[in-house]
Amino acid sequence: MDTPKILITGANGQLGRVLTQSLRAEYGNDAVLASDLNFPDSAENENTIFLDILNTERVKETIKDHKINQIYHMAAILSASGEYNPHKTWNVNFNAVLDLLEIMRECNVGKLFYPSTIAVFGNTTPQSMTPQDVPLLPETVYGISKTTGELWCNYYHNRYGVDVRSLRYPGIISYQSIPSGGTTDYAVEIFHEAIKHNKYTCFLGPDTTLPMMFIDDAIRATIDLMKAPKEKIKTRTSYNLSAMSFTPAQLADEIVNHIPQFEIDYEPDFRQEIANSWSESIDDSRAREEWGWNHQYDITKMTKRMITELKKIYI
Numbered sequence: 001m002d003t004p005k006i007l008i009t010g011a012n013g014q015l016g017r018v019l020t021q022s023l024r025a026e027y028g029n030d031a032v033l034a035s036d037l038n039f040p041d042s043a044e045n046e047n048t049i050f051l052d053i054l055n056t057e058r059v060k061e062t063i064k065d066h067k068i069n070q071i072y073h074m075a076a077i078l079s080a081s082g083e084y085n086p087h088k089t090w091n092v093n094f095n096a097v098l099d100l101l102e103i104m105r106e107c108n109v110g111k112l113f114y115p116s117t118i119a120v121f122g123n124t125t126p127q128s129m130t131p132q133d134v135p136l137l138p139e140t141v142y143g144i145s146k147t148t149g150e151l152w153c154n155y156y157h158n159r160y161g162v163d164v165r166s167l168r169y170p171g172i173i174s175y176q177s178i179p180s181g182g183t184t185d186y187a188v189e190i191f192h193e194a195i196k197h198n199k200y201t202c203f204l205g206p207d208t209t210l211p212m213m214f215i216d217d218a219i220r221a222t223i224d225l226m227k228a229p230k231e232k233i234k235t236r237t238s239y240n241l242s243a244m245s246f247t248p249a250q251l252a253d254e255i256v257n258h259i260p261q262f263e264i265d266y267e268p269d270f271r272q273e274i275a276n277s278w279s280e281s282i283d284d285s286r287a288r289e290e291w292g293w294n295h296q297y298d299i300t301k302m303t304k305r306m307i308t309e310l311k312k313i314y315i
């Protein structure tokens, strides 16, 4: 197997940052080229570049110049932000992926990781233990673009043999950055506000159940999927992936176990409708059977770790 030479797009995002650190820890700094539109804390250097994924020629040059053989394409506009600018969201989330698939084919790049999401599900999807193969009728432009991307990934794999692998991420909970633009972001914001102010106003109602995952599990799933032998990856649209499901009220109760004075109130906004169209829980048995996926964090373990890590930052 070739030594990995990895390009990460969206390396400054919630998942991209931690993925960059983890892949560098595993393969060395020089094996990982981190790219994004901007990096507030660091200037460009030989392993970090500013790259607009809509600039197809520059993306292609970068892949050729750096002899890239694996791409983690993490750049995307998320569900809530996407609704403010549907056409830009389509361009970033879909057209850039189609161009990338074509570059993969043309330049014979080894592997592509394509992040999909629970936003591919919609009001017609069974909401409890959503099966792997269901009709997808997403409500948001983010969901539409990710669904279409899944289908094109499958097409490029079947037609041209492009080794593209994908996961349908639930809401990701991490302490390394504050996500923005998503519907599941409340589950990160709540920890910051609990530690700083002992209270949080949630933009979803108390009983909104959504699937969630702690960052360590999400990163391990991503890297394990990319490392799995080709013949084990039988799903080339995107794998359902699951760890835990909870409501804002249940998460608040967990936080109270660590911060007894914590209080939550609720002011649902337009994101409530998006959340209502998504699954409450996910059947990810195919990922577990085919390449050995197994989560390690439940709501209790995740809450304890989030509070421990954020206290190191704030207190």
Ligand code: AKB
Binding pocket: 078, 079, 080, 116, 117, 118, 119, 142, 169, 170, 171, 172, 181, 182, 183, 184, 185
């Ligand atoms: C969002 O809320 O938009 C994302 C997602 C579930 O893909 N976190």
